[in-house]
Amino acid sequence: MATVMSAPSKPIVWASRILRGLAAAFLLFDGSFKLFNPAPVAKSFAALGYPDGIALSLGILLLVCTVLAIIPRTAILGTVLLTGYFGGAIASHVRVGDPLFSLVFPLILGGMLWGGLYLSDTRLRAVFPLREHD
Numbered sequence: 001m002a003t004v005m006s007a008p009s010k011p012i013v014w015a016s017r018i019l020r021g022l023a024a025a026f027l028l029f030d031g032s033f034k035l036f037n038p039a040p041v042a043k044s045f046a047a048l049g050y051p052d053g054i055a056l057s058l059g060i061l062l063l064v065c066t067v068l069a070i071i072p073r074t075a076i077l078g079t080v081l082l083t084g085y086f087g088g089a090i091a092s093h094v095r096v097g098d099p100l101f102s103l104v105f106p107l108i109l110g111g112m113l114w115g116g117l118y119l120s121d122t123r124l125r126a127v128f129p130l131r132e133h134d
Contacts, residue, residue, distance in 0.1 A: 012119050019116030020069070023109045027066040027082070034059025048092045061085065069113060076124065079113045086110045 008016070034041055037055040045055050065085055068078025086106035093102040118124050 007122065008120055016116040016120035019112045019119070021116075023112040023116070024066055024070050026109065027062060027069075031059045031062035031066060034062065048096055050092075075117055075121070079117055082113060083110055 034055045037053075041055050042052070045052075062085060065078050065081040068074040069082055070078070086109065089106045090103050118128070
């Protein structure tokens with residue numbers, strides 16, 4: 001039986017915009033910060049065991065994926081790519097034994113992006129519908 005998906009209400013659209021906007025703002029800031037590789041970024045990358053100069057590449061990658069996630073037509077692709085990026089970040093922090101916050105924060109950002117996208121995109125809700133118990 002096919003289900004007709006209605007357009008999300010205005011409060012749902014705004015909740016989606018807030019979730020995705022906050023996550024995107026942080027990611028754009030973080031990606032931009034990596035481009036300039038100030039001392040705190042260089043120190044952080046050294047602690048993770050990454051070579052000098054990798055911050056620029058990861059900053060560009062993060063900015064491209066974030067821009068893709070912001071553009072409505074490519075939002076799902078960008079969010080999938082950012083999910084992979086977050087997986088790599090989590091793996092890097094696990095490898096060096098960083099505290100729990102370093103592991104949970106990428107999960108929170110991913111949850112904000114996916115949650116906001118789920119709220120606003122009827123195609124995504126059609127693929128992954130929330131079902132009520134019978």
